[in-house]
Amino acid sequence: MTQETTQAAGRPRNAEASDALKREALRLVREQGYGVSIAAIIKAAGVSRQTLYNRWSTKAELLLDALFELADMQVAIPDLSQPGPRRAVLTTYMREVFHHVRKDADLLRIFISQAQSDPAFRAVLYDRFVEPRDLIVVDVLRDAQARGEIAQDRDPALISAMIHGAFWYRLLLDLPLDDDFAAALVEDAFRGAA
Incomplete structure (x- = not known):
């Protein structure tokens, strides 16, 4: 056997x-x-x-799988059944994401470059990395909104896009993705709270 x-x-x-x-x-x-x-x-x-x-068809696909599996092991999805302010939940999550990303920032930049010329790879990157993390942030923000922590007229999907836009901008330019930046992003997301 x-x-x-x-x-x-x-x-x-x-x-x-x-x-x-x-x-x-x-x-x-x-x-x-x-x-x-x-x-x-x-x-x-x-x-x-x-x-x-x-x-795997390519080295890039192998590395995507390796990196995503590692990310899934190292970055816990926020448990929204637990009590506590969602600002703190999102700050913790973003800090964990940034901590993980800092280890492989060069590799993520390579993935972005590869995605520009390979539509199939871009789809895999979006489906397996970008979209799931976006949905996690949107879920936390919607929960915060339902709890009265964010004003009802704020769009959680737009706030998430702004958080991720800032993340990708800093990643691509090799600017710091540290705990302070994670906290500042979340603080700004919760500005104008209900």
Whole structure:
């Protein structure tokens, strides 16, 4: 018996091989930059080229999966069933996002660059990274609005777009994404509270 699990079609996939590829891809890109070769990633992971290409079409897609999986483990979705001011909830969430992003800012800038010339990659980046985080912020803001912490005439989706616009601007220009900036963004979002 092997550790592989059978898929509906094709050859079995080994979760350990996928984990090794993601781990080594992130490590090598952090150490050597995006120019690291697929061959180096495969060698470090101890798998075949076919193993990689059975899972991902490009190095960028492999890195997206690796980074998103890491982000999901490190940044908790706010629990809106808990009591407490939503300003504090959103500040904590944004600080966690910024802390995680600071580790891989160069990689995220590469993703943005790749997304400009590759519509399929752009769709994956939006679906797996941008939109889920936008919806989390919108949910917190809507909850704050329902609790009377934000005026009813404020648009949570627009506020979220402004928060994320400031985030991407700072990321692209390599400006600080620190705790103070996270707090300032949230403070501004809650300005004009009910």
